[in-house]
Amino acid sequence: MSLNPSRSVKPRDAASLILVRRNDRGPLEILLGRRAGKHRFLPDVYAFPGGRLDSSDLSDIASNSLNINNNIVSLMGCQPALAGALALAALRETWEETGIVLGRVEAGQLRPDASGLHYLGRAITPAESPIRFHARFFLQDVTDLPVSLGGSGELLDLAFRPLEAALRLPLADITEFMLRDVVGRLGPDLRPGRPVFWRYRRGKPLISWEKP
Numbered sequence: 158m159s160l161n162p163s164r165s166v167k168p169r170d171a172a173s174l175i176l177v178r179r180n181d182r183g184p185l186e187i188l189l190g191r192r193a194g195k196h197r198f199l200p201d202v203y204a205f206p207g208g209r210l211d212s213s214d215l216s217d218i219a220s221n222s223l224n225i226n227n228n229i230v231s232l233m234g235c236q237p238a239l240a241g242a243l244a245l246a247a248l249r250e251t252w253e254e255t256g257i258v259l260g261r262v263e264a265g266q267l268r269p270d271a272s273g274l275h276y277l278g279r280a281i282t283p284a285e286s287p288i289r290f291h292a293r294f295f296l297q298d299v300t301d302l303p304v305s306l307g308g309s310g311e312l313l314d315l316a317f318r319p320l321e322a323a324l325r326l327p328l329a330d331i332t333e334f335m336l337r338d339v340v341g342r343l344g345p346d347l348r349p350g351r352p353v354f355w356r357y358r359r360g361k362p363l364i365s366w367e368k369p
């Protein structure tokens with residue numbers, strides 16, 4: 158992705174969901190898929206399911222009893238409606254890209270359940286980038302849920318992988334950070350601590366931990 162210092166693009170709200178599962182006989186596994194080469198943003202790298210916030214997410218939040226954890230709203234530091242819409246976007250994109258339903262599907266529409274989500278933090282792409290996102294990262298443990306991978310085909314080579322195997326894949330810097338320094342340091346209950354804030358200054362990552 159080329160950078161253009163002559164213009165600044167406003168970042169668009171987005172959400173990603175890190176799905177993990179635990180195996181008594183092996184390490185924690187994380188779901189990743191490869192973005193197709195046709196993508197303008199980060200082609201051919203492995204990523205978590207996710208995408209930009211749609212206007213439908215903001216309108217649908219009023220008609221969905223999302224059952225979002227109030228602690229998530231306080232950690233995210235934004236208006237409850239936006240926090241709920243971002244959680245909904247993460248669940249919707251995950252369903253579309255992987256076929257995994259967190260909630261239920263009625264008449265072809267997802268009725269999401271955000272009660273199992275944990276908020277990990279946020280990241281903003283560089284000011285010089287022609288495509289920018291303000292992405293929020295959530296996590297959910299799907300160990301005890303029936304999971305069947307499918308989806309739209311937007312993410313290729315979709316699979317749950319042990320952390321060490323995942324870190325050997327082609328990854329964006331923020332994805333590697335979320336795997337190594339956030340997911341890799343979670344305790345047995347998989348509950349995160351302080352949310353991370355990742356952004357860039359003069360082209361280099363600037364990382365801080367926000368107050369809960």
